[in-house]
Structures are given as structure tokens and as C-alpha cells.
């Protein structure tokens with residue numbers, strides 16, 4: 001078996017896949033690494049600096065804490081709680097609840113059970129190790145280990161608990177207790193329904209909300225916490241997540257573009273809105289990014305209960321914006337889809353920090369990016385081999401040439417082309433002009449800066465491929481690479497709904513407005529659904 005290097009290896013022979021595979025084959029997770037006595041963390045756990053950056057916790061903001069005492073028996077307390085829940089779901093997507101009906105002793109015992117499991121003898125624990133998502137009980141380290149740009153300092157054990165729980169004997173004896181303790185999703189969904197102005201039972205009657213799945217995390221203390229993450233930035237795919245965390249801390253939620261600490265409150269539960277509820281509520285309730293910092297203390301234990309179901313009967317159910325919430329002023333933002341499709345996209349992309357609802361948006365906020373890469377200054381095909389996306393997109397190449405008034409024969413062999421989907425609002429909302437793609441950060445250089453980027457490769461590009469009127473092309477510089485890239489945006493087709501289309505165009509124009517360019521008409525009407533399918537199938 002390959003040994004996992006604990007030194008950060010900077011050599012070019014480093015093969016991440018080999019390291020990840022060797023780690024996975026130990027079946028002992030991050031705790032196993034720590035038990036082996038390492039003092040430096042393996043390179044596969046190293047995150048980009050901007051992921052791990054700790055901003056001083058913003059004291060201005062506090063995640064709302066909502067008291068649920070007597071909400072089922074006292075109307076004025078219910079109204080008060082509902083008002084707070086509505087605001088929290090719309091503004092934070094996260095809140096904590098106290099007096100929720102589960103005793104502190106029960107919660108503490110859940111946390112102890114998870115700790116006992118992760119601290120079982122190696123041989124016993126290994127028998128539960130699996131990456132097979134269909135298993136009702138399994139232990140693993142990093143759900144999308146082979147796909148994520150960097151691994152997290154965390155191990156987990158997962159259980160399905162509803163609608164088809166495992167037989168008790170399938171659950172490790174040390175934490176069997178957990179299987180009998182389901183969080184009260186019904187009450188929360190009732191409160192959410194009322195907060196949305198819907199009949200109390202509305203969300204519970206959508207049987208798609210019925211499934212419950214526990215992910216129980218163990219975050220060992222980390223010898224180099226500044227290099228890695230406990231859980232990287234993500235949103236949850238669920239309708240709702242109920243989270244129990246211990247006293248160690250480290251959970252942060254992104255609020256008004258700042259990371260805010262979710263302070264542990266003994267006996268409380270953290271509630272957060274997941275992507276599927278954001279979709280159902282047509283963005284009235286928001287599913288927000290959160291992350292867990294890695295610490296040199298611990299272990300930290302948490303139990304995340306996701307209300308959603310991947311069982312075929314539920315997974316194939318259609319989900320879409322709730323019709324009762326829609327109006328002329330609030331047209332649907334998402335198309336109808338299935339839980340299965342949303343889940344497939346979520347799992348395919350892994351914990352890459354990108355939002356998982358983008359492909360399901362109706363309005364034209366998803367754009368296809370055409371990237372032209374000039375590898376000429378690298379000599380030979382060296383550059384193309386290293387190109388992070390690989391491959392050539394022939395039809396786009398032709399399209400791009402047409403747009404640029406370049407005849408096919410003028411194309412140079414050192415140009416390679418690739419399409420990627422990006423979300424226009426990511427570009428709009430990013431004050432720093434950065435686009436994040438597959439873990440790489442691209443800096444947008446607007447036209448003024450283009451001159452400053454000028455070197456030989458840039459000149460070739462301008463002469464051959466950017467005659468006017470390709471004014472909307474944004475220059476992009478891949479930070480640590482000498483290649484020059486050009487980014488062009490084409491809107492994805494909506495469903496034809498006027499409101500959606502207006503909103504989409506507004507966003508693109510807003511972005512283009514930043515460099516005083518207008519979107520050429522032909523870029524609005526190109527048929528991109530075909531590309532969308534290709535991108536999805538890749």
C-alpha cells in the first residue's frame with residue numbers, strides 16, 4: 001500500500017489521486033492519520049489560502065436564537081416565534097432554537113455515542129467503512145473525497161432514519177441510541193409553512209420532505225489547522241437541516257458577505273434552510289453558505305440531520321416553486337425538477353463552494369463561458385497538456401470565430417478552447433472581479449487593464465481574435481499561469497417567461513455595464529440548451 005506522506009510535497013511528481021486513494025484504503029480516516037503520530041498534514045488536505053482565511057468573527061452580527069417554548073399551546077408565543085423565524089429564514093437561512101422539546105441529556109448522549117463510535121478500535125470501525133451511498137449505515141471520511149479540490153479534516157458516520165430506517169442491529173452498538181432519536185422536523189415544517197403564509201400542514205403534506213438522514217461528524221484536533229478546513233464552504237441540499245453541535249465551536253455562516261460564528265449554546269439546535277426549500281419558496285427562504293473551521297483542539301462532534309430523501313419513491317418526485325407563492329410580481333425563478341436531479345448535480349460537483357441550484361434556474365442567469373487559451377508562450381504543447389479543463393470544444397470554437405470575425409483558417413494551432421458554465425451573479429456580486437471555477441480563481445481584467453496585461457501572447461490575441469465589436473469579452477488572467485484567457489458570456493435560455501428573461505438580461509447587462517459594454521443582440525438569442533445538456537453530461 002502507498003504510504004501517505006505527512007510532509008507537504010512540492011515536487012512535480014505529486015499525484016493527488018494516489019495520495020487520496022492510499023488514504024481511503026486505510027479505512028481509518030483522519031483520526032487514523034492523527035493516531036499514526038503525524039505532526040504535518042498531508043498535502044491532499046491543503047486548501048487554497050482564501051478558503052482557510054479566518055476573518056475576525058464579526059461581533060456586529062449574531063445568529064438569531066429563537067425560543068420555541070409553548071409555541072404549540074400559546075398563540076401569542078407562536079406568533080412571536082413565527083415572526084422571528086420568518087425574518088431568520090429570509091435574512092440568515094440559519095438560526096438556533098432553544099426549548100425545542102429534546103432534553104439536554106438526550107442530546108449529550110447522542111454526541112457521546114458518536115464519539116464512542118469514532119474512537120472504537122480500528123478493526124471494528126473499519127467494518128463500517130464504505131463509499132456506497134445506498135447503504136443505510138456507513139462510516140467514511142469526506143463524502144466526495146475523490147472530487148473535492150481539497151479534503152477536509154473530518155470523518156463521518158451516516159444513517160438513514162426515515163422513511164426506512166436500518167434494522168437496529170445494523171447500527172454500531174455504541175451509538176444505536178441515535179437511531180431512536182429523530183429530531184422534530186414536523187413542528188419545524190409546520191412553523192415554516194405558517195411563516196410562508198401557507199396552511200400549517202402544507203410542507204409536511206409534500207411527502208418529498210419526509211426523509212431524514214443523519215450525518216454525524218468527528219473533527220479530530222488538527223496539527224496544522226491554518227492549512228485545512230473542518231468542512232469547506234457549502235450549502236446543504238436538504239429542505240431543512242437540524243444540527244446538533246458540541247461545545248468546541250468552529251461553525252460559521254456567511255451573512256452579508258462576512259463569516260459569522262454560530263456560537264455553541266448547550267442544549268440548543270441549529271436549524272438551517274437547505275437548497276430544496278430555497279427552490280420551493282422561490283428564494284423567499286435562503287440556503288446559505290456555511291463552513292467549519294479546523295481547530296487544534298477537539299475532537300469536535302456534530303450531528304447534522306438532513307430532511308430530504310434519496311429513496312427512489314421520493315427522489316423522483318417533482319419539486320418546483322410552490323404555486324401558491326407565485327404571482328406576476330414573483331414569477332418562478334426555478335424550473336420544476338426532481339430531488340434526484342438536484343442531488344445528482346450536488347454530488348457531481350462535490351464541496352467545491354459553488355451553488356448547487358444554478359442549473360435549475362429558469363431565468364437567464366446561467367451563462368456559458370467560452371474560454372480561449374493562448375498557450376503559444378509556453379512552446380510546444382506543454383501548455384495545452386497542463387490546461388486545467390482539458391479538451392477542445394469544436395462547435396464553440398467555430399461560434400467564437402464567427403463572433404470575432406475570424407475565419408477558421410486563421411485560427412492558430414496553439415489556441416485551445418473550452419466551455420464552462422458560470423453563474424453571472426457570481427461575477428456581478430464579486431467586488432474583486434474574481435470568478436471561481438473548479439477550484440481555480442480567475443481575476444477579471446477589464447478592458448483598461450487589458451493593456452497592462454499586454455505581452456506577446458496578448459498581442460497575438462488582439463490582432464487575430466479581438467477585432468471590434470467583441471466588446472463584451474472580459475479578459476481573465478489565471479493567476480499562477482502565463483496563459484491569457486478570454487471570457488465571453490452567453491446567456492442560457494429561460495422558459496420564455498418575460499419576467500425571468502428581463503431579470504436575466506438585467507443581470508448580464510449589469511455586469512457588462514461595469515465595463516460600459518452592451519450585450520450584442522445575437523448573444524441573447526443563441527440556442528444554448530444543447531450546450532447545457534453537453535455540460536451536464538460531461
Ligand SMILES: O=C(O)CCC(=O)C(=O)O
Nearest residue numbers: 215217245251292302304
Ligand atoms: O459540523 C457542523 O457543524 C456542520 C456540518 C455541515 O454543515 C454538514 O454536514 O452539512
Ligand SMILES: [Fe+2]
Nearest residue numbers: 234235236290
Ligand atoms: Fe452543511
